Amino acid sequence: MDDGRGAGPLVIIGGAEDKTGDSTILREFVRLAGGPAADIVVMTAATTFPREVGAEYTAAFERLGAGRERAIHIAGREDANEPSLAESITAATGVFFTGGNQLRVTHLLGGTLADDCLHQRHREGLVLAGTSAGAAMMSPIMITEEPSPANPAVKIVEKSPGLGFAPDIVIDQHFGQRGRLNRLLMVIAEHPGYIGVGIDENTAIVVRDGAFEVIGEHAVTIIDARRMTYTNLDAPGQDENLALYGIQLHILPAGHRFDLRRHAPVLREGEAGHTPEES
Amino acid sequence: MDDGRGAGPLVIIGGAEDKTGDSTILREFVRLAGGPAADIVVMTAATTFPREVGAEYTAAFERLGAGRERAIHIAGREDANEPSLAESITAATGVFFTGGNQLRVTHLLGGTLADDCLHQRHREGLVLAGTSAGAAMMSPIMITEEPSPANPAVKIVEKSPGLGFAPDIVIDQHFGQRGRLNRLLMVIAEHPGYIGVGIDENTAIVVRDGAFEVIGEHAVTIIDARRMTYTNLDAPGQDENLALYGIQLHILPAGHRFDLRRHAPVLREGEAGHTPEES
Numbered sequence: 001m002d003d004g005r006g007a008g009p010l011v012i013i014g015g016a017e018d019k020t021g022d023s024t025i026l027r028e029f030v031r032l033a034g035g036p037a038a039d040i041v042v043m044t045a046a047t048t049f050p051r052e053v054g055a056e057y058t059a060a061f062e063r064l065g066a067g068r069e070r071a072i073h074i075a076g077r078e079d080a081n082e083p084s085l086a087e088s089i090t091a092a093t094g095v096f097f098t099g100g101n102q103l104r105v106t107h108l109l110g111g112t113l114a115d116d117c118l119h120q121r122h123r124e125g126l127v128l129a130g131t132s133a134g135a136a137m138m139s140p141i142m143i144t145e146e147p148s149p150a151n152p153a154v155k156i157v158e159k160s161p162g163l164g165f166a167p168d169i170v171i172d173q174h175f176g177q178r179g180r181l182n183r184l185l186m187v188i189a190e191h192p193g194y195i196g197v198g199i200d201e202n203t204a205i206v207v208r209d210g211a212f213e214v215i216g217e218h219a220v221t222i223i224d225a226r227r228m229t230y231t232n233l234d235a236p237g238q239d240e241n242l243a244l245y246g247i248q249l250h251i252l253p254a255g256h257r258f259d260l261r262r263h264a265p266v267l268r269e270g271e272a273g274h275t276p277e278e279s
Numbered sequence: 280m281d282d283g284r285g286a287g288p289l290v291i292i293g294g295a296e297d298k299t300g301d302s303t304i305l306r307e308f309v310r311l312a313g314g315p316a317a318d319i320v321v322m323t324a325a326t327t328f329p330r331e332v333g334a335e336y337t338a339a340f341e342r343l344g345a346g347r348e349r350a351i352h353i354a355g356r357e358d359a360n361e362p363s364l365a366e367s368i369t370a371a372t373g374v375f376f377t378g379g380n381q382l383r384v385t386h387l388l389g390g391t392l393a394d395d396c397l398h399q400r401h402r403e404g405l406v407l408a409g410t411s412a413g414a415a416m417m418s419p420i421m422i423t424e425e426p427s428p429a430n431p432a433v434k435i436v437e438k439s440p441g442l443g444f445a446p447d448i449v450i451d452q453h454f455g456q457r458g459r460l461n462r463l464l465m466v467i468a469e470h471p472g473y474i475g476v477g478i479d480e481n482t483a484i485v486v487r488d489g490a491f492e493v494i495g496e497h498a499v500t501i502i503d504a505r506r507m508t509y510t511n512l513d514a515p516g517q518d519e520n521l522a523l524y525g526i527q528l529h530i531l532p533a534g535h536r537f538d539l540r541r542h543a544p545v546l547r548e549g550e551a552g553h554t555p556e557e558s
Contacts, residue, residue, distance in 0.1 A: 243535055250525065251464070253520030264508075
């Protein structure tokens with residue numbers, strides 16, 4: 001899989017990030033996009049309140065010292081094929097995707113000129129950020145349904161293709177706050193080649209060079225099913241309870257890093273603990 | 280550690296088990312205790328409503344075909360040192376601990392004649408069962424506080440010594456229903472020699488011969504921190520968020536078995552999957 005070497009950083013946010021206080025996460029996005037030299041495009045495609053949400057973010061980015069910021073509202077796929085939108089993306093140093101409904105993002109943008117342009121520019125170094133729905137669509141596999149109850153029956157979680165800027169992971173957002181461990185476990189058990197990344201609210205990962213670092217208030221829960229020894233997800237009969245053997249789980253708060261190539265958290269200098277077995 | 284070989288089975292229930300319908304779990308307890316030959320003692324020490332709770336269980340056990348059943352109420356430690364209680368335990372083929380407050384069980388029974396007698400008889404084959412508080416006290420390490428919020432700050436979960444009939448595990452009950460993953464993760468990160476066993480409501484494990492099988496409606500979540508590569512639980516400063524690297528997690532519904540000696544789920548004949556790496 002493409003490990004994103006050379007591509008721009010991704011700032012993937014679990015939703016409900018601080019926009020008016022310290023704004024640790026949005027501030028880091030502005031910094032990565034160039035600070036006073038940043039030209040930021042806010043994509044409101046996910047939300048049905050694009051003007052309100054767009055204004056909220058442009059105000060935040062202005063306050064945080066971005067050089068330029070504007071919101072772009074896409075009402076239909078024809079807008080996403082407008083050359084003027086591609087020009088805005090080409091000029092931008094950072095593109096931010098708001099929350100809303102992730103299917104709106106993929107339905108409006110998937111396969112359009114804007115989509116192509118975003119991928120091309122991201123490969124060339126454009127910084128991309130997304131929160132909530134704007135985070136979910138970063139994965140190639142995008143979760144689209146609400147959480148299942150605790151220890152649910154065997155079923156397939158509803159998913160849809162995302163825009164796939166982060167090729168090796170599946171994102172889940174509002175993670176701890178909405179109790180989404182089980183749905184992410186089920187998706188990763190179904191697709192053990194992907195790392196499951198459950199991001200709490202007001203918390204984000206910054207992905208670059210095949211690794212990510214956690215920033216923000218809470219933590220990120222990482223699910224790795226490569227060593228899974230059994231699941232009944234493919235069992236006949238949909239009334240049986242889920243069984244999963246041999247899942248790896250990591251919890252990383254701010255400042256902690258995860259190596260997507262080695263599938264392991266990065267031990268920091270001076271930390272106790274031996275070399276991870278994944279190495 | 281004592282692996283319980285030769286000891287009587289333990290039926291450890293996550294709370295809220297069915298008492299009036301099929302009663303899969305209580306029925307299995309009665310069967311293990313001898314069915315029509317069973318002599319069952321219901322210990323109501325955990326609850327402040329001993330007569331009501333005791334009557335509910337004796338009615339259930341009678342309906343399920345036990346030969347004899349009676350509730351024993353202990354109001355103080357002097358009751359737990361009465362030779363007549365030890366005689367009842369010695370005559371019993373099964374002892375059932377109700378829900379309530381687990382600290383009441385350990386405060387009333389710990390170090391008494393009844394406690395000694397229960398351990399002695401359990402080693403000789405007596406079947407023990409407990410639900411909710413009566414499940415929590417089965418571990419040597421008994422969790423006594425309410426769940427922490429999602430991805431909590433580093434802190435030590437409040438615990439107390441349990442009666443310790445199940446030597447290698449730490450039980451958590453009402454597990455999925457009350458979102459207790461984080462508190463069990465923290466306890467096991469602190470005590471990686473123990474297997475964390477989170478039992479859902481109306482679900483139980485039957486422990487014998489160094490293994491357990493899941494019975495009932497939902498599932499059991501197993502936490503194994505033997506391969507943990509890092510935690511900040513012992514870090515100075517209590518405001519940092521919890522970090523945990525390298526936790527193993529298994530989810531086992533009814534019919535699935537876990538080998539406490541090998542620390543691995545037991546793959547059943549005909550199941551897909553390779554031999555677990557833990558073997």
